[in-house]
Amino acid sequence: MAQPAGACETKPWRSEAAKPFISVRNIVKQFGDFTAVANVDLDIYKGELFCLLGESGCGKSTLLRMLAGFEHPTSGTITIDGENMARVPPDRRPTNMMFQSYALFPHMSVEKNVAYGLLREGLPRAEAYARAGEMLRMVKLEKLARRKPDQLSGGQRQRVALARALVKKPKLLLLDEPLGALDKKLREETQFELIKIQESLGVTFIVVTHDQDEAMTLATRIGVMKDGVIEQIGEPREIYETPNSRFVADFIGSVNLFEGKIDAAAPDLMRIETQDLGAVLLPPQSGLTLGQPVWGAVRPERFALSRAKPETAPNAWHGVVEEMGYIGHMSHYRIRLANGVLIRASQSNRLRDEDPISWDEKVWISVQPSAFRVLTR
Ligand SMILES: Nc1ncnc2c1ncn2[C@@H]1O[C@H](COP(=O)(O)OP(=O)(O)OP(=O)(O)O)[C@@H](O)[C@H]1O
Ligand SMILES: [Mg+2]
Structure with missing residues (x-):
């Protein structure tokens, strides 16, 4: 740190x-x-x-x-x-x-x-x-x-x-x-x-x-x-x-965990091949070896939701809003991907959005590489 x-x-x-x-x-x-x-x-x-x-x-x-x-x-x-x-x-x-x-x-x-x-x-x-x-x-x-x-x-x-x-x-x-x-x-x-x-x-x-x-x-x-x-x-x-x-x-907060293997370790970005999300790109982390089993961890609030396909996000998936819970300052979402995987995402309601993403909508869900944490146990 x-x-x-x-x-x-x-x-x-x-x-x-x-x-x-x-x-x-x-x-x-x-x-x-x-x-x-x-x-x-x-x-x-x-x-x-x-x-x-x-x-x-x-x-x-x-x-x-x-x-x-x-x-x-x-x-x-x-x-x-x-x-x-x-x-x-x-x-x-x-x-x-x-x-x-x-x-x-x-x-x-x-x-x-x-x-x-x-x-x-x-x-x-x-x-x-x-x-x-x-x-x-x-x-x-x-x-x-x-x-x-x-x-x-x-x-x-x-x-x-x-x-x-x-x-x-x-x-x-x-x-x-x-x-x-x-x-x-x-x-x-x-x-x-x-x-x-x-x-x-x-x-x-x-x-x-x-x-x-x-x-x-x-x-x-x-x-x-x-x-x-x-x-x-x-x-x-x-x-x-x-x-x-x-x-x-x-235990601390809520998290999405994706099991996978270290697939490639380029100097600028590392790749994990996961069962649930396919290839995921994240910043290189030392102490990992090719083929090593790992889990990619992402907090729900680190996902971004959008109706249009994000232009720059290297990690983006398409899905449907299966559940949504509005609790005032935040909204919690469960997004079902085409392969059946369920992702927990949450968005803070900073603006008084007139047209928030809601049930049954098709959405893109994306996440910055730096939002991933690789866990080995
Ligand atoms: N005197 C005792 N004899 C036998 N087992 C005990 C004794 N005191 C505690 N234990 C056991 O040791 C474990 C830890 O107990 P402890 O009271 O430290 O838990 P805790 O983390 O404080 O739990 P809680 O949040 O419920 O208070 C428990 O499984 C408990 O049953
Ligand atoms: Mg106690």
Whole structure:
């Protein structure tokens, strides 16, 4: 990836010399003969908002619990701020964790729930409650400070748990699905709040989520997990534009995959012979050999649709609009080619088009060579 000047200061993971705040090396967690986390390596830098993203059961919570010290790794090492965590109990780690089931103390008021950790540390009552109040304002719950958890909605309880995790200003905050119970609108608002809070406190966050939009919005970098393994680590844009596998390409956003073989590698353009599209032209990519089986991946929004045959597009096919879904800012299309192949395309509705391409129309569908990504697994 190209590195803009000064990027290494704000994006330390791009620099070889930067020292990670958290280093996870070859971490394994087995429950009996089931491997929940398999040989994970991970470096996280100070001030990052790192998202662990993956389907239910892929090992996200288990990895987070090992960082917090609530679960012992079967093997491997975890270093936080230069210290090996192997023998450090949870309450002695520079971490605080907000659990997926954010068990609040039911008999305590909202503000006491938030202040509790500070009171236990011996902070004077007035100061502990003042800081709790500040956190409750941040999560917009100051009006409910006197209520008990069972008098709150699920989303409100979740925000109490968030305030409780933030109030101690730990060096590392581990958040397991912190926004899972919030409705869409509140969730989006809270995402931006969370980024602001994280920036103003200067705390390093690791957030677990199975919501890809949330990970894309929040993260400095994302680790995509599958079956206990981290499949790819990268900035949101990197994960979207240059996925390293069919799994990641399909998991983040929507993608068309075309199986084929490298057919010719000219210096300026490479050709893949695919079953579905015939020959496809794309920019040359290193590390590929003639005849190698590959998949060409294209995001739906990279296709252009037109009634007339495009004059310059090297990759163009003719088909019929089989389905169309108008969702306001975009329209989603399914185009059936003459050979029966179905292609997913989408167009952003930038203009108030009076005559949009619609059902049963014959259309040309084309794509720039640079919009293809070649995947080898
Ligand atoms: N104590 C345990 N004993 C046995 N298996 C466990 C234990 N804890 C977790 N697992 C298994 O390990 C796998 C990973 O669990 P984990 O809770 O880390 O998943 P997750 O990615 O957080 O999923 P979700 O999104 O549903 O919370 C699951 O298959 C789970 O059943
Ligand atoms: Mg979980």
